[in-house]
Amino acid sequence: MSVLVxxxxxxxxxxxxxxxxxxWSLRSGQYQDLDGAAERVLFDDEEGPEIGKP
Structure with missing residues (x-):
């Protein structure tokens, strides 16, 4: 019982x-753009890394 203390x-x-x-996370804006990261994965970047080009 003393453990409850x-x-x-x-x-x-x-x-x-x-x-x-x-x-704190609410005030700092962590939940402002919930769909942005999910949609960002679906689209390719305009400029990707150039591998093998001199």
């Missing part, structure tokens, strides 16, 4: 750290 504050602290990390 340590586990409950640790779990609350980890939950608060996760919540703060999520809020």
């Amino acid at each position: 340590y586990l409950i504050p640790v779990s609350i602290a980890l939950g608060a750290a996760g919540l703060l990390a999520f809020l």
